[in-house]
Amino acid sequence: MTFARALATSLLLLVFATPSAHARDLQMVTAQTKAAAGGAALDRLNAIRLTYRLRQAGLEGTGTTLTDVMTGRTVTRFKLGPMSGAEGFDGRRTWFQDTAGIVTVPEGGDRRAQAVSAQYRNALAYWYPARTGPARIGFRIQLFRSRIKEALEVAPQGGLPFELWFDAQTKMLDRVIEVGATETRTTSYEDYRPTGGLLIAHRIRSSNAAAAFGTERVVTKVELNPVVADADFAVPPPPKPDFAFGRGARKSVQPFRFVNNHIYVDVKLNGRPFALLLDTGASNVITPTVARALRLRPVGDARVWGSGDASEAAAFARIDTVATGNVRFRNQLFAVVPLESLSEIEGVPFHGMIGYELFKRLVAKIDYDAHTVTLSDPAAWAPDGVGVPIPFVFNGTVPEIEGAIDGIEAAFDIDTGSRMSVGLYGPFVLRHGLRGRFTPSIETVTGWGLGGPSRGTVARVRRVRLGTIAINDVVVDMSRQTQGVLSHTAPSGSIGSGLLKRFRVTFDYPHQRIYLAPAARTHERDAYDRSGLWINQARGGFQVVDVVERSPAALAGLREGDTITAVDGAAASSMSLGIVRDRLRDGAPGTEIRLTILRERHIQVVALRLRDLF
Template structure:
């Protein structure tokens, strides 16, 4: 999944303060209230803030409407070609993403972050009961020679974040908060009085992408008013007309290639030649830079992107007139421009079709017939679609409430993942899953936006998704410390390796997924690599990226950095990487594979003997 657009939390507002205990936390908060002139706020109801924006190679403006008494807000971002809005009505978080769809947000950490923002904008920490939050003293810290008093605040129904108060002025200078896969530092400076209180006129957001990716906002206006309008904070209604099926049709069927458990189709951007793209329910509409350039599409900015793997990448934004997949077309869209690692898949991936396209239709993945179908919503008959499974949205990612081995959890539905079931590191550690799984192996198991992904792979227990139970499948416990597998916010991941048991139909409007079992045998099901190595495409062959300790590859003397030039006498240039990976999974233990391997310019012959690793 791509990076999350950030909702700014501006915190300068008050609720009545009564006497607090004479500890350091109370002293810090009382000093902050006095410095901010909090006692001027009791009669104020609403605040409108407008900023000029620059950062990540883009310019624009942002606006924040805040209910100071009830913690409701609407945050609007008009940055480059992208226009997004996030909101909180006091109970529910919602989002309008750049293509215009408005969705309630119950998945991941979106509501927790909205609760945090509401807490800060009301300054509930000034109350004697601290607004129900747990606040702990993190001590005094120094940065750039300046001293700060640091507190850790955990609002009720929110998530912990750090807040730094300038030890000299006592004004809030910084927050540090985990947001999805990123850690966001927000600095507040250039305070000046407005209606008797201090407001920061400079806000700088650092999402970990480096100095070039800092987002700067300069306050242009601040307006107070009284009264509140419930409708102003409610989820907007949208009526989109930017998509179509071929005239006279109610659905469009498109053949797909299933490789590495990924779905690939041909898509045309701006009427250009068809390009090979991956179809990903965990992603967005994307082009790679070379394809955007060849089509004459202008790319703006460089935003921080993250997903599977520990690293972050940079993605640009672009405007396209049309995206066509078979007889289905989406028009006038802002897309991301992001470099994919084609080395990891062995296909020339030129882009991605994601949520914005899939949600315009009822979208069906028939893994049995290898067909993708886009269905007119008005002509969808669910009677034969299979068992309905409710889902909610984590931004645009479908998230199902279910259980693994009887343990309740959240499970993302991700056609862009090769794995069967990947359980996140926080989930597996919290429930001590590794302690009960002795017959597995550690390995590099995938490649995401953030690079390599490592996991402990084993035969899993029962997975429950709504009324659907899946048994006897391959599972893995993520070993990643960052990225989607390493953070609490992300759900466990249900990938193509499990979904290919079904005809999968997605109805985003009603937040329902239908699962209908495939008739007959499913190929290449729940097998794991029997070689013990991960391969990527290299300039002169297949490059070995990782070798598991004690594996057949290690016993054959193979090591990371080696390049495979031939397999059973065939040059690798005549072999698809995904076909070789499948062979190394599916051929029986004891199979001998003859390799020619180059190391430091010296070729040698190696015999690899496949063996079960789990």
């Protein structure tokens, strides 16, 4: 940019910053952009249906979107590779329908605010403000790729703020930018063509910060003022069950293995047995190793995020039969994600996860003491004597409950895939100054999952409230992640199996209730590692990945990169990673543990004495 252009742009910004100019120019921009898009023809528009070719995640398909511009109601239906589904807004609720026809109404996180802002845009309320609730609108000039954009900064009451960028020359909508709790999404509009007196964008691209998440719609047909009915936008009815219990049963009880505060259940995929992580925070996932064993042909090229900073590639495949315990599911969609490296973190072969798709169909009771999962047909189940009910809303596909932490109101995702008791997301921690409030504390690796390791500040809090249930003396992880799930601005955090294992937990997704019943560990003090080590499985033993400063491990001289080859004289090869981690966590303060370590080809023995770290 030349100095003259920079100076001219600065002067423009100064001019538009004056209050009187702001009102005049905002009115002028809205009038000019409406006239360019169709003017009087827009006044006659009641509804519009777009049919298009769809490209997303390396897949191709088709879709249709019907919008009632008088109310902002909308419905989209699509087919994309092995997937199909729908999503809509009925004027009050947003809903989505997955590839099996199962419907979810998400109201957690910032979903309600998203719906308010989407309704505002769908109703063209920046031109017709009486169609929706009020909004504050600001205006500025934006230079973008050597072109001037006239940007409206819109903040609907109860919605997410967003920006509408209009090209200063053509006056046509160029892009919409919205910053949400989980991502910043940009939708651009191109290739405008005349249709019935209107100019309609025939190429619409949506993306967030990662290009692999992008969606492209190429419009092939435009229908103006189609007849619409309430039923077009209504939440669809539930589909016919795609599962069955064997031998006339209505429930199934099966054991699970509890490793690193994670639940592993045996699942047969097309008749072959695999151990899958039971995770309320995830959808169905298998590794490429499993896909090859089943001779599947995954398609697509997407990216998925987890708790760490990095993302992973993902493809998709269908599995004909999925059986766990006495329940069999038909024709299930799985993401295929390269998560084999989690075997080193878990200490057991990692084959994948099963979550939302199971919980949405069945009532699931997890008995952490007995190490059993009971799956029940919702039609034959009653909540008699199963514990205290806690209502939840869906944050996407994850249950979210209301609660508090040391008196601070909070909202928590319930995530059986998290090993921690309570994980607090970075923005919530910063907003309430929790690192200064919750002391003493330590800085350490607190987890390891999709996206790599996650770091945080770990401390104890006096009380955590989940619904009406209060739990005292709880360990919390205050995330320091700047990417991934733990950096989201909503909800406040998550509740993991570290805390859930104190109860018998029943998930009733059909009625959006979680029930907590007392168990053997309900009143136990929350335990946390007493060594200051994070160790992973490695060739020849356990690799030291992180050492907490001034911890027993640090005082004993352990370093990152050391390999533990024996524990109290027993070869590491004869012990599981989970057992060693449990020993370092649950061993009584004052217990001495002797570790044989390999460092730069030299063997040495060190002794550490366990103690509480905070």
